[in-house]
Every structure is written in structure tokens, then in C-alpha cells.
Amino acid sequence: MTVPAKTEDKVLALNEETKLFITFWLGGFLFAIPVEEVVEINRSLDITPVPLSTKFVAGIINLRGQIITAIDLATHIGLEKHSQAHHNVIIGRDGEPISLLVEQIGDVLEIPVSEIEEPPDVIEGLDTKFVKNVCQLPENLLVILDAKLLLNN
Numbered sequence: 625m626t627v628p629a630k631t632e633d634k635v636l637a638l639n640e641e642t643k644l645f646i647t648f649w650l651g652g653f654l655f656a657i658p659v660e661e662v663v664e665i666n667r668s669l670d671i672t673p674v675p676l677s678t679k680f681v682a683g684i685i686n687l688r689g690q691i692i693t694a695i696d697l698a699t700h701i702g703l704e705k706h707s708q709a710h711h712n713v714i715i716g717r718d719g720e721p722i723s724l725l726v727e728q729i730g731d732v733l734e735i736p737v738s739e740i741e742e743p744p745d746v747i748e749g750l751d752t753k754f755v756k757n758v759c760q761l762p763e764n765l766l767v768i769l770d771a772k773l774l775l776n777n
Contacts, residue, residue, distance in 0.1 A: 643737060645733050645734075650727050656768045658768075662713060698727075703750060711727070712726075
């Protein structure tokens with residue numbers, strides 16, 4: 625898996641509006657969530673299974689005394705996992721946070737708003753219901769997830 629070029633390697637127009645995204649890898653795709661939606665990122669945390677929960681709920685984690693639901697993001701968005709290793713991306717600044725289990729953490733990318741596009745109707749191997757936007761990077765398609773939809777489902 626190739627990590628995209630760091631932002632400082634790119635030249636942005638002086639007045640060009642940009643957005644910051646936290647990126648991560650899952651099932652061979654490079655995903656992003658707006659930085660303002662992310663509470664924190666952690667390496668592998670202990671997950672306690674929850675009996676009789678839906679198949680995409682991996683369990684719960686204890687984050688400094690706060691109990692947070694851990695979502696198996698690959699299962700939730702219809703992807704095949706490439707690795708059992710996981711990292712936790714905690715989202716949900718305005719409400720009850722959840723932990724998204726991802727395979728590998730990427731970089732923080734600053735993307736010009738002009739390069740962010742509407743998603744195509746079909747992205748092979750992915751349920752586009754949770755895709756808010758996309759951005760074509762030099763080597764990959766960056767898939768920007770709808771954090772609010774993930775939190776509400």
C-alpha cells in the first residue's frame with residue numbers, strides 16, 4: 625500500500641480553499657474522514673465482545689473510563705478485510721463517539737476543495753451508501769466517508 629505524498633510536497637494556490645482529512649487504509653481502499661469529525665486515533669485497543677450484537681459491532685472499548693462501541697468498518701461498509709490487525713479511529717465530536725476499526729492509519733491530507741468530487745454511482749467492491757465524496761490522488765482514489773451517516777447507523 626502506498627501512502628499519498630505529504631501536503632508540503634504539493635503547491636497550493638494562495639487563496640485556494642482546502643479541507644483537512646485523516647486517512648486510513650481498509651480492504652485495499654484509501655479512506656478519509658474530515659479532521660473535524662475525528663476525536664482521536666489509537667493503536668490496537670482491547671475489544672470486549674458484546675453477545676447478540678449486530679455483525680458489524682466488534683464489541684466495546686474502554687477509552688480512559690468511557691465505554692465506546694467499536695465498529696468493524698470493513699463489515700459495516702461491505703468490504704473484505706485484508707488484515708486482522710486494527711487501529712481505532714474515534715469519531716463523533718458532537719454526540720456519542722464510536723470507534724472505527726481500520727487496518728492502517730495514513731497521513732493527514734490537505735485537499736483543495738476544487739478537487740473534491742461527487743462519488744460515482746458504483747465503486748467496485750464497496751457499498752457507496754457511506755461515501756460522501758471522492759478525490760483522485762496521483763496514485764489512488766481517496767474515498768471520503770460520511771461520518772454522520774456512520775454515526776447514525
